Amino acid sequence: MDSEADTQLISRAVVDLARHTRFPVVFAGLERDGAVQITAISGTRTHSIDGLVVHTGRGLGGAAMVEKRPRLALEYRTARTITHDYDRAILGEGISTLLAVPIVVTGRPRGIVYCGSWTPGPVGDLVSRPAFRAADFIATELRVREEVNRRVSxxxxxxxxxxxxxxxxxxxxxxxxxxxxxxxxxxxxxxxxxxxxxxxxxxxxxxxxxxxxxxxxxxxxxxxxxxxxxxxxxxxxxxxxxxxxxxxxxxxxxxxxxxxxxxxxxxxxxxxxxxxxxx
The missing domain is CATH 1.10.10.10 (Winged helix-like DNA-binding domain superfamily/Winged helix DNA-binding domain)
Known part of the structure; x- marks a missing residue:
C-alpha cells in the first residue's frame, strides 16, 4: 500500500464529507496490521482524537469493522453494546452521538469513517447518507487502485x-x-x-x-x-x-x-x- 496516497485519499474524502454532512465532526482512517490509524480529522474543538488508533473489535468503529456494517451510538457515554476503550478520545472531544461506517473492499473491512456531534439527536437516512457515500468512494478508489496495481505488476x-x-x-x-x-x-x-x-x-x-x-x-x-x-x-x-x-x-x-x-x-x-x- 502507498501510505502517502492513502493519506491523501482519506484527507480528500473527509474534507468533502465535512462539506456535505450535518455532523460537525468528521474523522477517518485505514486499517493496517489489525488497527485503524485516524489520519484525517475535521471540525474538532480539541486535540483529543489526534493520533487515535482503533483496534478491530474494540469501540464503536471496531465493532463496525467486525460486523461490516454501520454502527450508531445516539448516547455514546451510556452505550452498552460497545466497549469503551476510546472514551478518553471521544468524550474528550465532547462527542455525544457517534456514527461509524466501515470501508469495505470486496468483503474485507479496510477502514472507518466517523461522524460525530456534540449534542444528541436523531440520525436518519438523510443525515447518514453522506457518510455512506464517503465510505463507498474510498472503497471504490482502493479497489480500482489495487486492481490496477495487481494487474500491471x-x-x-x-x-x-x-x-x-x-x-x-x-x-x-x-x-x-x-x-x-x-x-x-x-x-x-x-x-x-x-x-x-x-x-x-x-x-x-x-x-x-x-x-x-x-x-x-x-x-x-x-x-x-x-x-x-x-x-x-x-x-x-x-x-x-x-x-x-x-x-x-x-x-x-x-x-x-x-x-x-x-x-x-x-x-x-x-x-x-x-x-x-x-x-
Whole structure:
C-alpha cells in the first residue's frame, strides 16, 4: 500500500464529507496490521482524537469493522453494546452521538469513517447518507487502485513484447476498468482511471505489430464495446456487461467500425490496437 496516497485519499474524502454532512465532526482512517490509524480529522474543538488508533473489535468503529456494517451510538457515554476503550478520545472531544461506517473492499473491512456531534439527536437516512457515500468512494478508489496495481505488476515485458497470457490479462484488465469507470460518478476518479487505461494501452502497443496514426476519436461507449469485443464477447454478452440493450451495443459497434474504416469487428479491434486505442 502507498501510505502517502492513502493519506491523501482519506484527507480528500473527509474534507468533502465535512462539506456535505450535518455532523460537525468528521474523522477517518485505514486499517493496517489489525488497527485503524485516524489520519484525517475535521471540525474538532480539541486535540483529543489526534493520533487515535482503533483496534478491530474494540469501540464503536471496531465493532463496525467486525460486523461490516454501520454502527450508531445516539448516547455514546451510556452505550452498552460497545466497549469503551476510546472514551478518553471521544468524550474528550465532547462527542455525544457517534456514527461509524466501515470501508469495505470486496468483503474485507479496510477502514472507518466517523461522524460525530456534540449534542444528541436523531440520525436518519438523510443525515447518514453522506457518510455512506464517503465510505463507498474510498472503497471504490482502493479497489480500482489495487486492481490496477495487481494487474500491471503481473505483466512481464520481454524484449518489448508481452507473453500471450500477460497480453490477455492486460486486455481483461482494460475491459474491466472501462466497466468500472462507467459506474463511477466521481469525475476526478474517472479521470484517473482513464489515465491508467491509456497506460495499459501503451504497455502492449509494441506487441501488436507496427503502430499506425489515425485521426479518429472514439466515444467512451464505443471504446467500451470494442474492449469487450477484444475479449471475444458477443453482442448479448457485451450488453449484459455494460447494462445496455443489445441493439444499442450493435449501434456503438457499427459507429466504431465506420470511424476505423473496418469491415468487421475483428478488423476494428486490430486497427484500434495498432493505433494505441486498445491494448
Amino acid at each position: 503481473a505483466l512481464t515485458p520481454s524484449e518489448n513484447a508481452l507473453p500471450a497470457t500477460a497480453q490477455e490479462d492486460l486486455r481483461e484488465s482494460y475491459a474491466e476498468l472501462r466497466s468500472i469507470a462507467a459506474s463511477v460518478a466521481d469525475s476526478e476518479l474517472r479521470a484517473r482511471i482513464a489515465a491508467v487505461e491509456r497506460r495499459l494501452a501503451a504497455i502492449s502497443r509494441e506487441a501488436v505489430g507496427p503502430s499506425i496514426t489515425l485521426d479518429v476519436t472514439l466515444s467512451p461507449r464505443e471504446l467500451d464495446v470494442l474492449a469487450c469485443c477484444a475479449l471475444g464477447a458477443t453482442n448479448a454478452e457485451i450488453a449484459a456487461s455494460l447494462s445496455l440493450k443489445e441493439g444499442t451495443v450493435k449501434s456503438y459497434l457499427q459507429a466504431a467500425m465506420a470511424k476505423l474504416d473496418a469491415s468487421t469487428r475483428h478488423a476494428a479491434v486490430a486497427k484500434a490496437r495498432r493505433a494505441g486505442l486498445l491494448p
